[in-house]
Amino acid sequence: MKKIFFTPGPTELYPVVHNEVVHALNSGICSINHRSTEFIDIYRHTDLQLRKLMSIPDGFLIMFLSSATECMDRLIQNCVAERSYHFVNGAFSERFYRTAVELRKEASSILVEHGHGFELEEVPDMHKPEMICITQNETSTGVCVPMEDIYSIRKAYPDALIAIDIVTAAPFIRPDFRKIDAAFFSVQKGFGMPAGLGVLIANDRCIAKAHSLKDSGVPIGSFHNLISLAEYAGKYQNTETPNLLGIYLLGKVCEHLNSIGHEKIAKETSEKAEMLYDALEKSPHAAPLVRDKRVRSKTVIVVQAGERQAELRKLAYDAGYIVGSGYGKYKSSEIRIANFPMHLKEDVAALSEILVNF
Numbered sequence: 001m002k003k004i005f006f007t008p009g010p011t012e013l014y015p016v017v018h019n020e021v022v023h024a025l026n027s028g029i030c031s032i033n034h035r036s037t038e039f040i041d042i043y044r045h046t047d048l049q050l051r052k053l054m055s056i057p058d059g060f061l062i063m064f065l066s067s068a069t070e071c072m073d074r075l076i077q078n079c080v081a082e083r084s085y086h087f088v089n090g091a092f093s094e095r096f097y098r099t100a101v102e103l104r105k106e107a108s109s110i111l112v113e114h115g116h117g118f119e120l121e122e123v124p125d126m127h128k129p130e131m132i133c134i135t136q137n138e139t140s141t142g143v144c145v146p147m148e149d150i151y152s153i154r155k156a157y158p159d160a161l162i163a164i165d166i167v168t169a170a171p172f173i174r175p176d177f178r179k180i181d182a183a184f185f186s187v188q189k190g191f192g193m194p195a196g197l198g199v200l201i202a203n204d205r206c207i208a209k210a211h212s213l214k215d216s217g218v219p220i221g222s223f224h225n226l227i228s229l230a231e232y233a234g235k236y237q238n239t240e241t242p243n244l245l246g247i248y249l250l251g252k253v254c255e256h257l258n259s260i261g262h263e264k265i266a267k268e269t270s271e272k273a274e275m276l277y278d279a280l281e282k283s284p285h286a287a288p289l290v291r292d293k294r295v296r297s298k299t300v301i302v303v304q305a306g307e308r309q310a311e312l313r314k315l316a317y318d319a320g321y322i323v324g325s326g327y328g329k330y331k332s333s334e335i336r337i338a339n340f341p342m343h344l345k346e347d348v349a350a351l352s353e354i355l356v357n358f
C-alpha cells in the first residue's frame, strides 16, 4: 500500500505534479533555452498564477532561488549593512539569525522557549534594525506568529524592512504584502513539489537597499545578488540557468490551487487543523506542544508523545501515514504532522482517530 506523507517537508506531492512532470518530459520543456520566449512564457505564467493565489501586488518581484535557506542568506547579505533583528523560537528562525551572524552582521534576537510564542503586547526595543526577520510558521515547534503581530511590528518600526519566512505557512497564509517587504518559501512543503526551488517575493525597498549597500562598498554577492535577480525577474528570467522544471511545476500547482480558490483552501486547512487539535485534547497519551491557542500553527501540528512516540508513529504508519519525527533534541519524544492543501480531509480524520485513541 502506498503511504501518504504527512511530514512537514518534503511531504506528499500534490497529485497534479505527477501528470505535469510527465508532460514536461514528453514535451521537451526541460531542454529549452532559458533565454527563449518559451521559457519567458513559463516564468510569466508561474508569476501570474502565484500572484493571483497569494494576492501579490505590483511593486513586488517574484524571484527564483535554490532554497528558502538561500533566501535568508540573500536577504541579509543584500539588505543589511550592519544591524538585523530576529524573532527566534525554533531551529529555522535560529538559522535565519545564524545566517546574519555568519555574514558578520550585528544580529540581535529575542528568544522564547520551545513551544512558546512571542508576547507582543509591547514590541521589543530593537535598536534601529535595518531588517526584522520573522519565521511566520516555525516548523520545528509548530508555533506561528499571527500576521496581526507582524503588522504591529511594522507599525512600530516603519523604517525597517520586514522579512518573513512563510515556508510552511504558504499558501495557507496570505500576508498583506503592503505591510511587509519580503517573504519567501521553498516548494517541497505547502506546495507539494519536489525540492530544489526557493521563491523570494520582495519589494522595491529591498532592491533599493541592495543598491545602497553596493554603492557604499558593502559586498552583496555575485550572481544572486538582489540587483541582478531583480533585473532578470523584470524580464521573467533568471541570472543563471534555473530550475526550469520547478518553475514550470509551481505554475501548474498554483493554477490548480487557483481553480479551487484560496478561500476554500484556507477554510479546509483550518477545519483539518481543528480536527487534529481536538483529537489531541481528547487523547490520553498525546498532547499538543503549543498550549497557547493564539500561536498554534494550523499547518504544522506538533505532538508530545513522550516515551510512546515510536509506538504512535508506528500506529500511523500501519494505517498508511508517515508522520514526521520531532525536531533536533525532540526527535524521539515529539511527532510533527503537516496539514497542507494536498492532505485530504478523510486522511486527516483517520489520523485524528488514531490520536484520540492513543
Ligand SMILES: *Cc1c(COP(=O)(O)O)cnc(C)c1O
Pocket (backbone or CB within 6 Å): 009, 066, 067, 068, 069, 070, 092, 135, 137, 138, 139, 165, 166, 167, 168, 186, 187, 189, 198
Ligand atoms: C524547511 C524550512 C526552511 C528551509 O527550507 P529549504 O528549502 O530546505 O532551504 C526554512 N524555513 C522553514 C520555516 C522551513 O520549514
